[in-house]
Amino acid sequence: MVPKAYRILLVEDSEVHAELIRESLLSWKAGIRLDVVTSLAAARAYLADHAPDFALIDFMLPDGKGTDLLSLERKKGEFPAVLLTASGDEQTAVEAMKSGALDYLVKDATTLSELPRIVERTLREWSNIVSRRQAEEALRRSEEKYRRLFANMREAVAVDRVVYDENGRVADWVVTDLNPAYEKVFGINRQTAIGRRASALYGSFLDLEPLLQTVTRVIETGRPEQLEYFYPLSQKHILVSFFTMGDGYFATLTRDITERRHMEEDLRRLLAEQEATLNAIADAVIIYDSDGRIRHMNPAAERLFGYSPEDRLMSIAERISRFKIETPDGRPFPLEDLLRRVVAGERIKGSVLAFRRSEGREVWLSCSAAPIYTEDGQRIGVVGTYTDITSLHELQKERDLYLHTISHDLRTPLTVVQGYGQLLREALEKERAGASLGMMCDEVLKGTQRMKRMIDALVDLARLEGGQVEPKASTLLLGSFVQQLVVRLERLRLKGVLDTGRLTIDIPPSLPPVLADPDLLERILLNLLTNAMKYSAPETPVRLEARRNEGEVEIAVIDQGEGIARKDQPHIFERFYRPGEHRREDSVGLGLYITRKLVEVHGGRIWVESDPGRGSTFSFTLPVSGLAVSAKE
Ligand code: ADP
Numbered sequence: 058m059v060p061k062a063y064r065i066l067l068v069e070d071s072e073v074h075a076e077l078i079r080e081s082l083l084s085w086k087a088g089i090r091l092d093v094v095t096s097l098a099a100a101r102a103y104l105a106d107h108a109p110d111f112a113l114i115d116f117m118l119p120d121g122k123g124t125d126l127l128s129l130e131r132k133k134g135e136f137p138a139v140l141l142t143a144s145g146d147e148q149t150a151v152e153a154m155k156s157g158a159l160d161y162l163v164k165d166a167t168t169l170s171e172l173p174r175i176v177e178r179t180l181r182e183w184s185n186i187v188s189r190r191q192a193e194e195a196l197r198r199s200e201e202k203y204r205r206l207f208a209n210m211r212e213a214v215a216v217d218r219v220v221y222d223e224n225g226r227v228a229d230w231v232v233t234d235l236n237p238a239y240e241k242v243f244g245i246n247r248q249t250a251i252g253r254r255a256s257a258l259y260g261s262f263l264d265l266e267p268l269l270q271t272v273t274r275v276i277e278t279g280r281p282e283q284l285e286y287f288y289p290l291s292q293k294h295i296l297v298s299f300f301t302m303g304d305g306y307f308a309t310l311t312r313d314i315t316e317r318r319h320m321e322e323d324l325r326r327l328l329a330e331q332e333a334t335l336n337a338i339a340d341a342v343i344i345y346d347s348d349g350r351i352r353h354m355n356p357a358a359e360r361l362f363g364y365s366p367e368d369r370l371m372s373i374a375e376r377i378s379r380f381k382i383e384t385p386d387g388r389p390f391p392l393e394d395l396l397r398r399v400v401a402g403e404r405i406k407g408s409v410l411a412f413r414r415s416e417g418r419e420v421w422l423s424c425s426a427a428p429i430y431t432e433d434g435q436r437i438g439v440v441g442t443y444t445d446i447t448s449l450h451e452l453q454k455e456r457d458l459y460l461h462t463i464s465h466d467l468r469t470p471l472t473v474v475q476g477y478g479q480l481l482r483e484a485l486e487k488e489r490a491g492a493s494l495g496m497m498c499d500e501v502l503k504g505t506q507r508m509k510r511m512i513d514a515l516v517d518l519a520r521l522e523g524g525q526v527e528p529k530a531s532t533l534l535l536g537s538f539v540q541q542l543v544v545r546l547e548r549l550r551l552k553g554v555l556d557t558g559r560l561t562i563d564i565p566p567s568l569p570p571v572l573a574d575p576d577l578l579e580r581i582l583l584n585l586l587t588n589a590m591k592y593s594a595p596e597t598p599v600r601l602e603a604r605r606n607e608g609e610v611e612i613a614v615i616d617q618g619e620g621i622a623r624k625d626q627p628h629i630f631e632r633f634y635r636p637g638e639h640r641r642e643d644s645v646g647l648g649l650y651i652t653r654k655l656v657e658v659h660g661g662r663i664w665v666e667s668d669p670g671r672g673s674t675f676s677f678t679l680p681v682s683g684l685a686v687s688a689k690e
Contacts, residue, residue: 065176066109067093068100068126069141070119077169078113078525085173097121110174112138113160116149124156154482161182201687203584213239213311216302219276220254227273229254233306242313244291268297268672275299275307277436285314294318341422341443344429347400349373349393352438358514361420361443382412399426399439409446421450453523464516468509472506475505514647517580518632521654528574528658532682535603535610537570542579555587556595566605571610572682577655584652585614585675607680608659620669631663652677 065082069075075093083088092109094100097120102125106363114123129140140153145163153161207214213337215235222228232250233450240247250258255265262425271284283302287296294317298310335342341358343351351369354362368376373393382390390410399405405426413419425440482498490650520526538560548559582601589599600615623630628652635646656663657679666674 063089063111064107064364065089065091065110066100066112067091067112068095068097068105068112068114068118069093069116070095070124071164074115074141074164075171077174081169081172082176085176085557096118097123097126100126108135111180112136113162114138114140114538116140116142116153116161121675122152124152126157127156127158137179139179142285184255187486197480205233205237209238209242213242213307215239215311216235216306216308217255219272219304219305219307227269227276228271229256230307231255232258239311242291242293242295242311245290259290269301272307275301276305279355295663319492338442341445343443345373345396345439345441346438347438349396349400349439354649358443361422361445363414372410372491376416380412380414382410395424395426396439396441399428399441400436402428402436404428411450419447421447448469456519460516461521463512463519471505471509471512475502475509478505479500482648511645514645514651517651518647521651521658523577526577526655526658528577530574530659532570533575533578534575535568535612538575538578539564539582542582544610555583556590556628559595559597559599560586560601561598562601564601568603568605568610570680570682573659573679578679581652581677582612582614585677587649588677589614589616589673590619592616597672605676608681610681611678612676614677615672615674617672620671620673621665621667622669626665626667629661 063086063256067075069078075095076292079091079578082091084558090209092103092107094103095118097118100114100118103595114126116123123140134498138158139157140149140158140161141164142153142161143164145161149679150161159182160175162175191401195494213236216233218233218513220231225543228508229427231252231254234244235250237247238244245258255268258456267284269573274280278302281298283296283298285294285296287293292315294315296312299309300310302308323431333353335353338355339357341361342355343358344353345363346352351364354369356362358364364376368379373396377392379400382392384390384626389407389411391668392410395405395408408424409421410424411419411421422439423446424437428436429438429440433436453480478498478501482495482502485494485498520523534570543557543560543562546555586599586601597617601612602615603610603612622636625634628634630649632650633646634650635644651662656679660680661678663677665673665675
């Protein structure tokens with residue numbers, strides 16, 4: 058175990074002794090190098106450059122004591138040292154050991170001849186000292202690491218000692234250590250807690266029984282356990298893990314889960330609210346995942362579709378193959394495709410579908426669907442609602458019939474009355490009948506005219522409300538469209554009702570084309586123009602203007618008539634609304650409502666600005682067409 062070139066320092070001023078020592082050591086082993094210096098100063102100089110493996114130092118040197126060398130110089134590089142003395146008195150021995158020498162030798166012939174054995178023994182002792190020191194150092198370091206971890210952990214940690222009762226049962230525990238996080242979570246001060254019993258610390262506000270039971274099991278089985286409870290002192294929900302540490306000690310690691318608990322409670326409440334809301338909804342609501350599998354459905358949906366739990370796990374294609382699902386005009390309804398589009402981010406509103414249930418009953422549904430987003434914008438599924446519109450659909454069918462009756466059965470006799478009235482009027486004129494007969498006849502004709510308008514309005518109303526009016530939009534140049542309309546009106550000579558002579562038109566040629574159904578647009582314009590002329594003095598002008606406003610064209614009909622009272626303005630577009638003061642006999646209160654509906658089916662808006670006594674401006678918008686218009690228009 059002697060390393061190669063084992064370096065021994067000998068500090069000795071007596072040449073005789075130095076020689077004896079040299080002989081003794083060199084006879085001991087090969088590979089030994091002995092460096093001899095004769096004074097304290099020389100030894101210091103030597104130690105400044107070298108680190109000996111072993112040193113033999115004379116106690117009395119010409120320039121001082123050998124012990125000085127040990128206490129100071131050895132700090133730099135540690136080496137085992139043995140002191141040499143001339144006399145072996147007790148005082149020297151004590152001084153030698155104090156300075157850190159491992160042994161001291163009396164310089165006589167016998168001892169010196171024993172030197173190799175003594176050196177070996179000293180080296181063994183030194184090696185023991187070194188390994189003990191290393192072990193101590195390792196322990197110190199690991200303890201320090203543990204301390205640092207303990208102090209900085211976010212989890213609350215405590216180490217406790219079990220207290221047994223006379224029957225050997227776990228009766229209590231004593232707190233032996235705890236970290237700052239523990240102080241925070243438990244609202245307890247380290248100084249006051251350490252050394253105290255749990256019963257004294259927590260017993261007054263906490264039921265310790267379940268904790269004691271857990272500690273008992275953990276100590277007995279050696280297996281860690283967890284316990285969740287509410288800690289009233291700091292009003293916290295905590296999760297405590299118990300570990301045994303042996304010798305009747307155990308440790309606890311506590312996590313504050315108050316926030317998590319609150320979140321869970323909120324979530325539970327939210328889910329309960331959601332569930333209650335879904336249950337209360339009369340419409341069928343189904344929540345799909347992004348693969349079209351059903352995650353949740355409300356009772357209305359269960360009643361409507363009758364899906365079994367297995368059906369819910371099916372892919373949507375498999376599931377819908379069980380029903381015959383069609384669009385109102387009898388084509389297969391693209392439910393699967395629709396859901397795929399919604400999963401991709403689209404929204405569907407009011408798509409009508411008809412499906413035949415397994416028992417054969419036909420059900421009409423209006424279906425809407427929207428994607429479900431998480432907070433960070435991820436699409437995770439689809440919510441679909443299905444409203445049973447079967448009875449509405451039946452009603453609609455009835456209404457269609459009713460509409461047909463009104464429009465045909467009622468209009469036909471009216472046309473007859475009107476025709477014969479016209480003939481009668483002409484005959485009376487020819488016969489030069491009295492003015493009063495002519496006037497009576499005119500009244501009959503006016504009445505039928507009015508009745509016809511009313512019937513037309515009611516039919517329009519029914520069709521619009523039944524969603525039966527679908528605009529056949531084409532790209533129109535408003536300027537030429539209005540011009541053609543005026544020409545037609547002039548030809549019809551609707552003087553009195555619509556006097557084109559009062560009309561001024563201001564439509565800039567640069568106006569972009571609009572997207573509109575020509576028939577519906579004509580009705581919008583006629584309604585507004587008729588009203589403007591009807592509710593203003595015959596000699597006043599009526600203006601028709603149009604201008605572009607971003608993606609829309611704004612069209613305004615301006616009159617200088619009686620205007621509309623402020624209180625009536627917000628209601629003017631409502632169904633059957635007629636301002637009270639000057640209700641006219643030929644007024645039904647449907648014209649503006651129908652006009653609004655007609656504007657809305659084009660995706661436009663309509664509004665009025667009116668100054669009572671000075672006139673009104675009715676404005677509406679139409680979308681600008683993205684298409685260019687051919688020259689003939
Ligand atoms: P109707 O003309 O059949 O009464 P409308 O819906 O067209 O039905 O008009 C509703 C009411 O709004 C009218 O009764 C009238 O009082 C008022 N009104 C409509 N247009 C004008 C206008 N240009 N100037 C003044 N009042 C108007």
